[in-house]
Each structure stands twice: as C-alpha cells, then as structure tokens.
Amino acid sequence: MEFHPRPAGGQARPWAFPAPERGTLPNGLTVLHCHRPGQQVVAVEVNLVAPLAAEPQDVEGVATIMARALSEGTDRHSAEEFAAELERCGATWDAHADHPGVRVSLEVPASRLTQALGLLADALRVPAFPEGEVSRLVANRLDEIPHELANPARRAAIALSAELFPAASRLSRPRQGSEETVKRIDAAAVRAFYAAHVRPATATAVVVGDLTGIDLRAALGDTLGAWTGAAAEARPMAPTTADDTGRVVIVDRPGAVQTQLLISRLGADRHDAVWPAQVLGVYCLGGTLTSRLDRVLREEKGYTYGVRAYTQVLQSDGADGGAALLGISGSVATEVTGPALADLWQVLRTLAAEGLTDAERDFAVQNLVGVAPLRYETAAAVAATLADQVEQFLPDDYQARLYARLAETGTVEATAAAVNAFPEDRLVTVLVGDAARIAEPVRALGIGEVTVLSGS
Known part of the structure; x- marks a missing residue:
C-alpha cells in the first residue's frame, strides 16, 4: 500500500508587529494607516480625546451616553437609516468611553471602505443626539447598573476603585457613571460634552487592512x-495616585456560596523600563492555567x-508616563476563603524567596512572543493596538520593540518585577462574599485591617 508523504513543518518566517505610516489631514486629524495584504476586512479606530476626567461630576456617564449616541442619527440619517446604511456597507460599529477618551471602531469590507468612512464622518461631524434616542440610551444604562x-x-x-483612589479622583468612581449621575443626563448634556471635547485637531484615525x-x-x-472644529490644546491629566496600604474590604453578600477575590495595587505602566519584565513576571505568576497561582490554588x-x-493600563498622564493596575482575581468557595488567601500569600512569599525558574520564564516568553503572529492575524487586532499606543502617548514602533524586549528579559529580571508588583504588605484586597462566614478567618491571616461594607 502506498501512502502520500507526511506533511512537514516549513521554515518559520520572520515576523514583526506592523509599522504604520503617519500623516495629518488639513483639518488637523492625525491618521495612521497600515497596509495588510490579504486583509479584505478593513478596521478603522478613531480616538477622541474626551476623557472621563473631563465629565462634569453631576452627570458622570455622559461620555458613555455620547459614545453610544454617535450612531443614533445625523443631519442626513435617522437612527434607523444610519443602521440600515451600515448594514448595506456590511460594516460593524462599536463605540465606548474609558478613562483615556472615547473610542469608535468600524470594520468594513475594503470594497465599501469609502461609503463606511462617509457614515463615520457624519457621526463625528454632525451627530443629531435626538432627545428620544438619548433618553432611551439613558434608560438602558440605568437598567444595566x-x-x-x-x-x-x-x-x-x-x-476596589473607591478604596484605592482618592475620592476626588475620577478613577475612584464607576466608569460609566452611577445611578444618581446617569439619571441627570439629557440631550443637552450630551451635546455640551461633544461640543467641548470632540474635534478633529485632537483626534486620531487608525486604518488597517x-x-x-x-x-x-x-x-x-x-x-x-x-x-x-476649533483647535484645542491638549487637556492636562492629573498625576495618578493611590493608597495601597495593605488592607481588606469585604462587600457583604449574605448567603453567597462563593467569595470573589480582587487583590490589587497601582504599578508602573508601559512608559516605565520595567514594563517588559513586569509583563513577563506577572504572566508567570498568574497568566495561564499552568501559572504558579493556578498550580497551587486550582490543581x-x-x-x-x-x-x-x-x-491593566488605566490612563497615561502624557509622554512621561501614567499608571497601571496590577491585580489578582478569581473566586473560591466560601468555606475555603481563609485557606485560599493564606495559600495565595504563601505563593507570593515563595516567589520572593526562591524566584522564578528558567522553565517558567521560557514558557511565558513562548506564549507571549511566540503566538504574537496569530494574535495579530486580523486587521482589527492591529488597529486596536495602534489606537492603544496613541491613547497612551507611545511611539508607533512600541509594540514591535516590546516583543524584542520580552524575548531578551531574563529570569532574574522577571522575578524582581513580579515580586515588586505584588509586595505582600502593600496589597488592597476586596472580597465579595458572606461576611459572617469569611470575616474572622480573614482577620486571622493578618494581611491588613478588615472592613465590612454592605453589599446593597
């Protein structure tokens, strides 16, 4: 019997994160574009410098409502007509607000790119913000809370946000607003926020495909x-500060059969030279099913x-840097909350005492660097990363250089970064669970003062 020869793996081809070309339109809009042969679905990301810190405090959540309302009608199309035109283009649309600003995302077949860009331009240039649509979006948001x-x-x-950040900081309050602030939002508030912050001179469009x-x-x-739109100076961002004194906050959920864990502190962001080692070390600690935390707590x-x-990068204060949230999250059965936290802290102590192994470091590099070509197989993934770089004031070649630095980072550097990321006495621990059953076992651990809050 004769068989066909077994296929063999080919020679690995060199890969680097795509380098964009940068330009500026006469109206001041910055454009980054990246030609990706074969990617027939083009991805467009638009960054609008309308950060959550710019929201009036009495209507926090207005940036989210504005982002959602951009596609709810223009001077030429009603909300229904706009949706129908997007569908005719075969396009998908998304928009959301976060601490750095508002992001609008569009994906469309290359053959219909110009038509879809026309719809995007109308939404940014002359959004209608009709009273009825804004009221509906506000009601939807109130239902989500x-x-x-x-x-x-x-x-x-x-x-965690309320506990970690100063009360005066926008970071301490819900990103999409609270019930008290969202219910005050109307079309006039949305139009005022749009008029104050949305303009081409401070926006960036990323086009990939x-x-x-x-x-x-x-x-x-x-x-x-x-x-x-009028020219505008960049809005200064206040430095990000946080109180990471070791302590425990329990949000009481009587009768809960599980306890949700969230352990966190503020750390270095992508502008800091330690970032590659921090990414690598944190991945070894808890980035995958084979990480140290999972090996102990799960297996x-x-x-x-x-x-x-x-x-998790929060926001950048400018070209000199910003802040990132370093966290450990998961859930455990209520009855083992104390032992689970004790073992988690022991993992951190062992990491500080013994360090990572070369095998752990090598596995992390393979997962983070080796699979990068697959991660960026789509135009949308490339566009989103380029837009992130714009938001965080990073150079266009940042992601490409990051992978090179990850591959060069040694075990000792990764260990030091992971230990510094999670010092056992500088962690804010939030537990959502049955306080009557978990408070005393947690107090006995001595990992910080324990406060119990109502979960209502």
Whole structure:
C-alpha cells in the first residue's frame, strides 16, 4: 500500500508587529494607516480625546451616553437609516468611553471602505443626539447598573476603585457613571460634552487592512477631511495616585456560596523600563492555567476554577508616563476563603524567596512572543493596538520593540518585577462574599485591617 508523504513543518518566517505610516489631514486629524495584504476586512479606530476626567461630576456617564449616541442619527440619517446604511456597507460599529477618551471602531469590507468612512464622518461631524434616542440610551444604562452591582466581579472592581483612589479622583468612581449621575443626563448634556471635547485637531484615525487599489488619502479627505472644529490644546491629566496600604474590604453578600477575590495595587505602566519584565513576571505568576497561582490554588488545593494575575493600563498622564493596575482575581468557595488567601500569600512569599525558574520564564516568553503572529492575524487586532499606543502617548514602533524586549528579559529580571508588583504588605484586597462566614478567618491571616461594607 502506498501512502502520500507526511506533511512537514516549513521554515518559520520572520515576523514583526506592523509599522504604520503617519500623516495629518488639513483639518488637523492625525491618521495612521497600515497596509495588510490579504486583509479584505478593513478596521478603522478613531480616538477622541474626551476623557472621563473631563465629565462634569453631576452627570458622570455622559461620555458613555455620547459614545453610544454617535450612531443614533445625523443631519442626513435617522437612527434607523444610519443602521440600515451600515448594514448595506456590511460594516460593524462599536463605540465606548474609558478613562483615556472615547473610542469608535468600524470594520468594513475594503470594497465599501469609502461609503463606511462617509457614515463615520457624519457621526463625528454632525451627530443629531435626538432627545428620544438619548433618553432611551439613558434608560438602558440605568437598567444595566443593577445587573453590574449584582455581578460579584463587577462589584469587586467598583469597590476596589473607591478604596484605592482618592475620592476626588475620577478613577475612584464607576466608569460609566452611577445611578444618581446617569439619571441627570439629557440631550443637552450630551451635546455640551461633544461640543467641548470632540474635534478633529485632537483626534486620531487608525486604518488597517488591504488597501490595494484604494486612494486612502482621497477617501479620507472626502469623508473625515470634511469634519471641522476649533483647535484645542491638549487637556492636562492629573498625576495618578493611590493608597495601597495593605488592607481588606469585604462587600457583604449574605448567603453567597462563593467569595470573589480582587487583590490589587497601582504599578508602573508601559512608559516605565520595567514594563517588559513586569509583563513577563506577572504572566508567570498568574497568566495561564499552568501559572504558579493556578498550580497551587486550582490543581493542588481545588479551591477555584482559576485565578489570574494581570496588568491593566488605566490612563497615561502624557509622554512621561501614567499608571497601571496590577491585580489578582478569581473566586473560591466560601468555606475555603481563609485557606485560599493564606495559600495565595504563601505563593507570593515563595516567589520572593526562591524566584522564578528558567522553565517558567521560557514558557511565558513562548506564549507571549511566540503566538504574537496569530494574535495579530486580523486587521482589527492591529488597529486596536495602534489606537492603544496613541491613547497612551507611545511611539508607533512600541509594540514591535516590546516583543524584542520580552524575548531578551531574563529570569532574574522577571522575578524582581513580579515580586515588586505584588509586595505582600502593600496589597488592597476586596472580597465579595458572606461576611459572617469569611470575616474572622480573614482577620486571622493578618494581611491588613478588615472592613465590612454592605453589599446593597
């Protein structure tokens, strides 16, 4: 019997994160574009410098409502007509607000890019913000809030922000506003926020995909290039500060069968030279199912389905840097909350005493660097990362250099960064669970003063 020869793996091809080309339209709009042959679905990301810190405190959440309302009608299309036109283009649309600003995302087949850019330009240039649509979006947001408060992970995140950051900081309050502030938002508030902060001179558009046969400059000039607005100076960002004195906050959920854990502090962001080592060390600690935290808490003890350690950039204060949230999150059964926390702290102590192994470091590098070509297989993934770099005041080649630095980072550097990221006496721990059952075991651990809050 004769068989075909077994396929063999080919030679690995060199890969680097795509380098964009940068330009500026006459109206001041910054444009980054990246030609990706074969990517017939083009991704467009627009960064609007409308940070949450700019929201009037009595209507916090207005940035989120504005972002959602951008596609709810223009001077040429009603909300229904705008949705229908997007569908005719085969385009998908998303918009959201976060601490750095508002992000609008569009994906569309390359053959219909110009039409979709026209719709995007209308939404940014002349949004209608109709009273009825804004009222509907406000009602929808008010309906979401009770569901978020009922979700243990979201409730923990809200409690952590209030505990970690100063009360005067926007970072201390819910990103999409509270019930008290959202219910005050109306169309006039949305229009005022738009008029104060949305303009081409401070915005950036990122376009990624197969641009063969597309005169991108002409397409942008006829669409986003028609957007006008006053020039504006960059809005200064206040330095990010936090109190990471070791302590425990329990959000009481009587009868809860699980305890949600969120352990966090403020750390270095992408501008800091330690970032590559920090990413690598935190990944070894809790970035995957084979990490140290999972090996102990999930595989050996059976306390949880999974615990993760992560780094999350909050906002950049400018070209000199900003801050990132360093966190450990997961959930455990109520009755093992004390033992699980004790073992978690022991993992941190062991890491400080013994360090990471070369095998752990090598596995992390392979997962972070080796799979990067797959991670950035789509135009949307590339565009989103380039837009992140813009938000965080990073150079265009940052991501490409980051992978090179990750590959060069040694075990000793990664260990030091992970230990510094989670010092056992400088962590704010939030637990959402049954306080009557978990408070005393947690106090006995001596990991900080324990405060119990009502979960209502």
